[in-house]
Amino acid sequence: MEAISIWPPLVGGLLIGLASAVLWIGNGRIAGISGLFGQLLPPARTVIWRFVFLGAMIAGGLLAALAAPGLFPGFSAPTPELVGSPVWIAAAGLLVGLGTKIGNGCTSGHGVCGLARFSKRSFVSVIVFFSVAIATVAITGVV
Amino acid sequence: MRETLHPAYLAVSLVAGLLFGAGLYIAQMTDPLVVLGFLDFGAITTGGWNPSxxxxxxxxxxxxxxxVRYAGTRARPLFEHKFFHPERTDIDTPLVGGAVLFGIGWGMSGICPGPAITLIGFMPENLWIFLGAMFLGSFLGHYVLEAFNRRELIASAPAE
Structure with a gap:
């Protein structure tokens, strides 16, 4: 396995933190992605900014894919692929949607924003979902 | 509540979204194998663990x-009338149960909601299955939460 450059993850994390801070200071909104898309469906009332944010996320990823090799020498990112059979992927997606809705947040809302706000609920959530995810990989392996 | 449609408000949403998606891609959190490589703690001792x-x-x-610290010095955000603070502080069953379900799905796939959305730009095979299932799960979760809240309400009602 080749050595992992520490710069892309550090810079990427910095951008994610900056995005969360900009949305909080500018609009007073938590950059929690599960909540953002979960409230696109009725009876949602504030949908336009959510579509703008989510659309911009897609564009941001594509722009970064163009810029990253020039910014980080040696940056190589294979086109991401999903792991597992279609049934496995469907089960995983269902659990992610269900769990983040019931648990009121995911890696961004609880993990980044919640921990930065010293939220007790987020702290509990992060400990639980990280532990369960690590246990899941230990049991199923990387399929 | 009326939707805020101030141009600056939407510009903030746009800039934050761009930064977020770019950050996820540069950090390689859009690659399920990188995320699973981190969650695979067994590899810490055998080598090949990915600390990204x-x-x-x-x-x-x-x-x-x-x-958050800077925002704390302000009475309100720049373009909204208030900060939308999550108000709850109690640890309840849905919070923990939801985190368990999410943890299983995340460990199975290496994909959480942010990367799932950002990956739309790259449309890897079977992504639409994940996205469709995720939306369905979120939709169903709404009713699970409602059912739970109803039960709590009944349980906490004073006895006749």
Whole structure:
């Protein structure tokens, strides 16, 4: 396995933190992605900014894919692929949607924003979902 | 509540979204194998463990902490009438149960909601299955939560 450059993850994390801070200071909104898309469906009332944010996320990823090799020498990112059979992927997606809705947040809302706000609920959530995810990989392996 | 449609408000949403998606891609959190490579703690001893996720989350939380601190000096955000603080502080069953379900799905796939959305730009095979299932799960979760809240309400009602 080749050595992992520490710069892309550090810079990427910095951008994610900056995005969360900009949305909080500018609009007073938590950059929690599960909540953002979960409230696109009725009876949602504030949908336009959510579509703008989510659309911009897609564009941001594509722009970064163009810029990253020039910014980080040696940056190589294979086109991401999903792991597992279609049934496995469907089960995983269902659990992610269900769990983040019931648990009121995911890696961004609880993990980044919640921990930065010293939220007790987020702290509990992060400990639980990280532990369960690590246990899941230990049991199923990387399929 | 009326939707805020101030141009600056939407510009903030746009800029934050661009930064978020770019950050996820540069950090390689859009690659399920990188995320699973972090969650695979068994590989710490055997070699091949990928620490990327830890390197991502530390600066992300650090910068957001500074943002939260600055926001704390303001009465309101720049373009909204108030901060939408999550108000609850109690640890309840849905919070923990939801985190368990999410943890299983995340460990199975290496995909959480942010990367799932950002990956739309790259449309890997079977992504639409994940996205469709995720939306369905979120939709069903709404009713699970409602059913739970109804039961709590009944349980907490004073006895006749």
């Amino acid at each position: 996720l830890a390197l991502v989350i530390v600066p992300a939380i650090g910068v957001m902490m500074l943002g």
